[in-house]
Amino acid sequence: MAAITMNHIVKQYGDGFPAVNDISIDVADGEFMILVGPSGCGKSTLLRMIVGLEDITSGDMMIGDRRVNDLAPRDRNLAMVFQNYALYPHLTVYENIAFPLRLAKTPEAELDKLVRDASATLELDEHLDRKPGNLSGGQRQRVAMGRAIVRQSDAFLFDEPLSNLDAKLRGQMRTEIARLQKRLGITTVYVTHDQTEAMTLGDRVAVLKRGILQQLATPRELYENPGNLFVAGFIGSPPMNFLPATVKGSTVELPFGSVEIPAERAERAAGRGLLIAGIRPEHFEDASLASDSVRTGSTFSAKVDAVEWLGNETYAYLPFEAPAEVRAQLEQLEKDLDGEGLRTQLVVSLDGSSRIAEGQDAEIWVDGRRIHLFDPSTGENLTVDHEHAGRILGAEVNSGKA
Ligand SMILES: Nc1ncnc2c1ncn2[C@@H]1O[C@H](COP(=O)(O)OP(=O)(O)OP(=O)(O)O)[C@@H](O)[C@H]1O
Ligand SMILES: [Mg+2]
Numbered sequence: 209m210a211a212i213t214m215n216h217i218v219k220q221y222g223d224g225f226p227a228v229n230d231i232s233i234d235v236a237d238g239e240f241m242i243l244v245g246p247s248g249c250g251k252s253t254l255l256r257m258i259v260g261l262e263d264i265t266s267g268d269m270m271i272g273d274r275r276v277n278d279l280a281p282r283d284r285n286l287a288m289v290f291q292n293y294a295l296y297p298h299l300t301v302y303e304n305i306a307f308p309l310r311l312a313k314t315p316e317a318e319l320d321k322l323v324r325d326a327s328a329t330l331e332l333d334e335h336l337d338r339k340p341g342n343l344s345g346g347q348r349q350r351v352a353m354g355r356a357i358v359r360q361s362d363a364f365l366f367d368e369p370l371s372n373l374d375a376k377l378r379g380q381m382r383t384e385i386a387r388l389q390k391r392l393g394i395t396t397v398y399v400t401h402d403q404t405e406a407m408t409l410g411d412r413v414a415v416l417k418r419g420i421l422q423q424l425a426t427p428r429e430l431y432e433n434p435g436n437l438f439v440a441g442f443i444g445s446p447p448m449n450f451l452p453a454t455v456k457g458s459t460v461e462l463p464f465g466s467v468e469i470p471a472e473r474a475e476r477a478a479g480r481g482l483l484i485a486g487i488r489p490e491h492f493e494d495a496s497l498a499s500d501s502v503r504t505g506s507t508f509s510a511k512v513d514a515v516e517w518l519g520n521e522t523y524a525y526l527p528f529e530a531p532a533e534v535r536a537q538l539e540q541l542e543k544d545l546d547g548e549g550l551r552t553q554l555v556v557s558l559d560g561s562s563r564i565a566e567g568q569d570a571e572i573w574v575d576g577r578r579i580h581l582f583d584p585s586t587g588e589n590l591t592v593d594h595e596h597a598g599r600i601l602g603a604e605v606n607s608g609k610a
Contacts, residue, residue: 209237209238209362209363209393209394209395210237210271210272210362210363210395211234211235211236211237211239211270211271211272211395212234212235212241212258212269212270212271212363212395212397213233213234213235213268213269213270213271214231214232214233214234214235214254214258214267214268214269214270215232215267215268215269215270216230216231216232216266216267216268217230217231217232217254217257217264217266217267217268217269218230218231218264218265218266218267219250219253219254219257219262219263219264219265219419220265226419227250227253227419228250228253228254228257228419229250229418229419229420230267230420231250231254231267231414231416231419231420231421232267232421233414233421233424235363235395235397236395237395238393238394238395239395239396239411239412240386240389240396240398240409240410240411240412241396241397241398241410241411241412241413241414242397242398242399242400242405242406242409242410242412242413242414243255243397243398243399243400243414243416244399244400244401244402244403244405244406244413244414244415244416244442245401245415245416245417245422245442246401246417246442246544246545246546247401247546248418249416249417249418249419250416250418250419251367251399251400251401251416252367252399254399254416255288255365255367255397255399257269258271258286258363258365258397259281259284259286259288259365260276260279260280260281260283260284260286261281261288264277271284271285271286271362271363272362284362285359285361285362286361286362286363286364286365287355287356287357287359287361287363287364287365288356288365288366288367289349289352289353289356289364289365289366289367289369290352290367290369294352295340295348295351295352296340297339297340297341298339299339299340300336300337300338300339301327301332301335301336301337301338301339301340301343301351301354302323302327302336302337304340304351304354304355305323305326305327305332305351305354305355305358306319306322306323306358307355308355308358308359309322309323309358309359322358323336323354323358326354326357326358327354329357329388329391329392330350330351330353330354330357330388331350332347332350332351332354335347335351344377345372345373345377346373346377346380346381346384349369349370349373349381350384352369353385353388357392361394362395363394363395363396363397364389364394364395364396364397364398365396365397365398366385366396366397366398366399367399368399368400368401369381369385369398370382370400370402370405371400371402382405382408382409385398385409386408386409389409398410403442403443403444403445404445406427406443407427407430407431407443408427410426410427411426412424412425412426412598413425413426413427413430413443415430415438415439415442415443417438417544418544420601421599421601422435422436422438422439422600422601423435423436423439423597423598423599423600423601424598424599425597425598425599425600426598427443429596429597429598430443430598431443431444432593432596433589433592433593433594433596433597433598434448434486434580434589434592434597435588435589435592435597435600435601436582436586436587436588436589436600436601437450437484437486437537437541437582437587437589438541438544438545438587440486440580440582440589441541441544441545441547442545444488446489446523446555446557447545447555448486448487448488448489448580449486449487449488449489449554449555449556450484450485450486450534450538450541450582451463451484451485451487451528451530451534451554452482452483452484452485452530452531452534453482453483453484453485453581454481454482454483455469455474455477455478455480455483455581457474458470458471458474459474460474460485460576460579460581462485462508463528463529463530464508464509464510464526464528464554464572465506465508465509466506467505467506467508467574467576467579468505468506468576469576469577469579469591470576470577473579473581473591476581476590476591477581477590477591480581480583480590482531482533482534482584483581483582483583483584483590484534484537484538484581484582484583484584485579485580485581485582486579486580486581486582486589487554487574487578487579487580488578489523489555489556489557490557491574491575491578491579492554492556492557492558492572492573492574492575493558493559493572493573493574493575494522494558494559494562494563494564494570494571494572494573495507495570495571495572495573496562496571497558497559497561497562498573505573505574505575505576505577506573506574506576507571507572507573507574508571508572508574509569509570509571509572510526510528510554510569510570510572511526511527511567511568511569511570512524512525512526512564512565512566512567512568512569512570513525513526513527513553513566514566515564515565515566517560518560519560520560521557521558521559521560522557522558522559522560522562522564523555523556523557523558524555524556524558524562524564524570524572525553525554525555526553526554526556526570526572527552527553527554528552528553528554529552530552533584534584535552537584537585537587538552541587556572579591580592
């Protein structure tokens with residue numbers, strides 16, 4: 209096993225396009241690192257540079273204390289698990305797992321032990337004599353992982369391994385990969401565009417946008433302290449709401465009314481003019497249900513456009529007006545996130561017992577402690593707690609207008 213260190217890695221393809229633009233990430237020995245971001249942000253390119261399937265334009269790629277830029281893939285001792293698993297259809301599961309050992313001319317007894325150990329770990333014992341074509345997607349995935357395990361590689365690299373599976377199996381496999389990774393303690397880099405996978409699997413998550421690292425932090429840090437609008441909009445489902453806002457003293461003026469926020473947050477955003485406020489759907493509640501124990505927070509009244517009752521929770525949709533300056537930034541953000549286009553409406557997640565109905569003027573409570581404030585020109589989160597936000601890139605390259 210080994211740490212993987214990426215130092216100022218750049219990849220320019222033949223046409224000059226910087227697919228990966230000066231990315232530095234350190235993956236600790238045994239760590240589960242996620243690379244996440246929308247399509248085309250450079251995730252696969254970065255992964256392929258780690259494995260050696262793509263030349264590195266500049267920067268240093270280190271595995272352990274070896275610089276591997278000029279090493280062939282087979283000399284890097286890494287195991288890549290591809291999306292389509294690349295299993296040999298005419299070989300049994302046993303022989304598929306044994307394949308790299310046969311290539312390396314491993315003695316039969318040792319080979320057999322390694323294959324059987326891997327198969328036990330992966331719960332494939334009863335399938336060893338079967339052919340991959342007769343297996344489920346999840347079983348095939350495990351065979352591919354078995355092949356990686358027997359090679360005793362320094363690290364596992366996954367590129368969207370679950371994207372071919374249906375939702376239920378994807379959930380199962382996610383749990384399985386997480387469990388195996390913990391058990392094997394093997395350094396892992398995992399590429400996905402799915403923020404749920406990123407949140408549930410990663411020890412840390414690197415969020416990429418157009419070849420640039422936006423933030424590198426634990427899932428909790430990303431969620432609670434997103435460094436900029438892009439990360440805030442990308443992490444979380446349903447996504448964070450964005451509204452025009454101005455700060456006066458320790459009060460934020462929102463389209464629906466004013467909300468008290470903690471003084472230190474207000475101070476960091478003071479004297480800035482028009483801002484973008486970010487509030488997650490779950491930080492609202494039906495005012496009649498908001499717990500008495502929650503003293504901070506404010507209530508406001510808003511017209512309810514639509515309601516979706518899910519049993520355990522209720523989504524309510526509250527439209528609002530936004531000035532052109534804020535709209536422009538939010539439209540750009542929607543494009544960056546591959547979104548469905550801008551809709552200026554607040555989505556709030558209320559307790560399932562809420563009786564709020566369509567067409568009503570509803571009393572809504574909001575938790576003022578959780579409101580983020582973003583600079584509308586750079587996208588920088590002004591309220592972020594830098595001590596708990598991991599690594600955030602400078603605001604100049606994070607501008608949504610770039
Ligand atoms: N062989 C290539 N030649 C030129 N440009 C390329 C090549 N491969 C990828 N690119 C470009 O590099 C950028 C990053 O591509 P990459 O495949 O790394 O994205 P990704 O984040 O993995 O996206 P996805 O989620 O769609 O797989 C894209 O803009 C892509 O068009
Ligand atoms: Mg890709």
